[in-house]
Amino acid sequence: MAQARLSALAASVIAIWLAATLPPVPGSGPVSLIGWLGAGVLVLGLVVGYRGAVAGAAVSFLVRVALMTTLDGPMSPPLWAHTLLIVLMVELAGASFLFRNRPTDPLLVLGRALAASVLAAALVQAMAVLAEAAVATGVLVRAAGIAALVIGAGWVTRIWRRSGLPG
Amino acid sequence: MIAIPSPSLRAYVTAGIVGLAAALAVGDPAPGLIGAGLLVLAVIGLAGGSAPRVQLTAHDLPVSVIEGEEVEVTIRVSVDQPVTRTHLDLGLSGLEISDVVGGRRVGPSTLSLVGAREATEIRVTLRATRWGRAVLGPMWLYIDSPLGMFDLRFEGSERHQITVVPAEIMLRTLLAPLETNLHAGDLVSKHRGIGSEFADLRHFRHGDDPRSVNWRVSSRSDRLWVNDRHPERNGDVLLLVDAQVEPGTELETIVDRSVRLGAALLRAHGRRHHRLGLITLDGLCRWVYPGMGEWHRRRLLEQLIGVAPGEVMWEAAERAVIRAARRPSLVVALTPLIDPNMAGLIHTLRRSGIDVSVIALDVDPALPPPSGQVRMLGRRIWAMERDRLRDRLAGEGTPVVVWRSIDPPDVPLARLDEMRTRWRRLG
Numbered sequence: 001m002a003q004a005r006l007s008a009l010a011a012s013v014i015a016i017w018l019a020a021t022l023p024p025v026p027g028s029g030p031v032s033l034i035g036w037l038g039a040g041v042l043v044l045g046l047v048v049g050y051r052g053a054v055a056g057a058a059v060s061f062l063v064r065v066a067l068m069t070t071l072d073g074p075m076s077p078p079l080w081a082h083t084l085l086i087v088l089m090v091e092l093a094g095a096s097f098l099f100r101n102r103p104t105d106p107l108l109v110l111g112r113a114l115a116a117s118v119l120a121a122a123l124v125q126a127m128a129v130l131a132e133a134a135v136a137t138g139v140l141v142r143a144a145g146i147a148a149l150v151i152g153a154g155w156v157t158r159i160w161r162r163s164g165l166p167g
Numbered sequence: 168m169i170a171i172p173s174p175s176l177r178a179y180v181t182a183g184i185v186g187l188a189a190a191l192a193v194g195d196p197a198p199g200l201i202g203a204g205l206l207v208l209a210v211i212g213l214a215g216g217s218a219p220r221v222q223l224t225a226h227d228l229p230v231s232v233i234e235g236e237e238v239e240v241t242i243r244v245s246v247d248q249p250v251t252r253t254h255l256d257l258g259l260s261g262l263e264i265s266d267v268v269g270g271r272r273v274g275p276s277t278l279s280l281v282g283a284r285e286a287t288e289i290r291v292t293l294r295a296t297r298w299g300r301a302v303l304g305p306m307w308l309y310i311d312s313p314l315g316m317f318d319l320r321f322e323g324s325e326r327h328q329i330t331v332v333p334a335e336i337m338l339r340t341l342l343a344p345l346e347t348n349l350h351a352g353d354l355v356s357k358h359r360g361i362g363s364e365f366a367d368l369r370h371f372r373h374g375d376d377p378r379s380v381n382w383r384v385s386s387r388s389d390r391l392w393v394n395d396r397h398p399e400r401n402g403d404v405l406l407l408v409d410a411q412v413e414p415g416t417e418l419e420t421i422v423d424r425s426v427r428l429g430a431a432l433l434r435a436h437g438r439r440h441h442r443l444g445l446i447t448l449d450g451l452c453r454w455v456y457p458g459m460g461e462w463h464r465r466r467l468l469e470q471l472i473g474v475a476p477g478e479v480m481w482e483a484a485e486r487a488v489i490r491a492a493r494r495p496s497l498v499v500a501l502t503p504l505i506d507p508n509m510a511g512l513i514h515t516l517r518r519s520g521i522d523v524s525v526i527a528l529d530v531d532p533a534l535p536p537p538s539g540q541v542r543m544l545g546r547r548i549w550a551m552e553r554d555r556l557r558d559r560l561a562g563e564g565t566p567v568v569v570w571r572s573i574d575p576p577d578v579p580l581a582r583l584d585e586m587r588t589r590w591r592r593l594g
Contacts, residue, residue, distance in 0.1 A: 054178045065197055066190070069193055069195035083201050087208065090175050090182075102307075105252060142191055
């Protein structure tokens with residue numbers, strides 16, 4: 001139980017830190033609100049043991065990133081750091097539920113969380129570099145987005161069905 | 168096999184799709200890139216999320232063990248595809264893991280296994296912590312999926328029960344039944360027959376064994392004299408275990424002491440070839456008629472360790488006790504004697520001519536110290552009431568001794584034996 005509390009605390013600290021770091025620019029109010037909402041949902045979910053809170057917080061931070069792109073000035077922290085922190089937060093919050101439900105190796109879980117976050121951050125950074133190189137704007141972005149959405153959803157559905165898992 | 172998607176998987180899939188949609192909405196690739204990254208993680212996790220077929224079995228399990236004894240059991244884990252790190256919960260109750268070969272102990276009943284192939288065997292040494300019914304199973308195998316996207320778990324169907332009998336207490340003194348029955352034993356019968364204990368001299372009768380002729384006496388007489396002997400017989404011993412105490416309180420230690428002494432008495436009297444019976448008074452009044460043999464002794468121990476503190480239905484209990492306790496049994500009652508009904512029951516047995524001895528377990532050490540004068544007064548009055556019950560029984564000719572918690576079990580038995588001998592001599 002101590003491990004579950006510790007990982008929940010770490011996830012909460014990351015979420016709160018992420019919500020608190022926002023450059024003071026005009027129009028950042030709603031962005032900040034969304035961030036704090038995500039952090040609040042996560043903390044509350046970890047306290048009461050509601051698993052859906054992890055997804056709720058992740059969605060909130062994604063929406064926050066989307067809204068941040070509409071603000072003036074560069075994104076802070078950078079995109080790869082955002083990804084790293086969001087994945088780390090999700091992994092630690094998920095680990096908290098895992099520790100509550102079953103015996104598991106804490107070192108393995110921590111290593112997996114770090115590996116997943118670094119992998120996702122590297123992936124996002126690589127894609128960002130590629131996207132910049134392609135000068136992807138306007139129509140191209142939308143087209144790529146729709147294509148990625150369709151392909152991604154199809155891929156997820158196919159693998160889910162083939163794996164024979166419930167849901 | 169149960170596969171539960173982890174909160175992380177749900178979060179990656181949901182946030183990934185939202186990220187892509189948000190990128191379309193705001194016309195900026197940033198959230199889409201994060202969303203794509205999260206979806207890639209989800210896909211990697213899903214790709215390795217197939218559930219293997221698992222079989223869990225336990226072997227070399229004993230039927231019964233002695234409290235504190237260690238037993239080695241084999242757990243066999245069979246999977247249809249190799250799995251990496253796994254955790255195995257043995258579902259232990261009343262047992263603890265003391266050593267493992269082929270795994271590592273990570274919890275009171277949990278093992279960590281580096282991996283499992285087609286058939287992996289783990290040797291686990293288990294120690295019985297307390298008398299009662301210990302349980303192994305149902306076992307759970309927890310498998311880690313790639314990136315932890317699924318919580319894969321398998322529940323074994325086997326559930327094994329092991330009888331844990333109390334640790335042996337050596338008793339040097341045992342109460343001997345006043346009356347014997349017809350089977351061979353080590354009690355000197357009051358009757359005459361074939362035995363080794365000299366009883367009397369009498370004239371030779373037709374059919375007497377010539378070896379029993381007392382030649383020294385016969386040489387001084389004009390007739391043949393023979394030695395009469397007492398045969399060695401066994402007796403019936405019936406234990407009456409009273410477990411009427413409030414459950415969940417410190418008074419449960421009294422039941423623990425009763426059961427330990429009861430088990431020791433059963434073993435010791437069993438070694439003397441007595442026929443043994445048992446009546447347990449708890450929520451359920453159960454009894455076993457006197458009998459002999461290994462199977463019977465096992466049955467008695469099973470019933471004894473099944474005793475749980477509870478409220479006795481005295482009407483049913485009295486009927487049962489009268490049925491089970493018949494002459495020539497010696498009834499040894501192990502009771503805290505806190506209920507007048509128990510004293511009434513012993514009184515009834517005594518009036519029926521049954522040889523009853525009472526070991527009254529000391530209640531005071533099991534109780535927390537009284538707080539306040541009123542409680543102290545109440546405690547003293549209660550102690551006086553218990554004294555009165557004991558005095559009343561003793562006044563009726565029932566030997567009663569108090570077994571204090573600091574005394575070894577031989578002390579009350581020796582005092583009872585002395586009391587019974589003295590009273591018998593007094594007539």
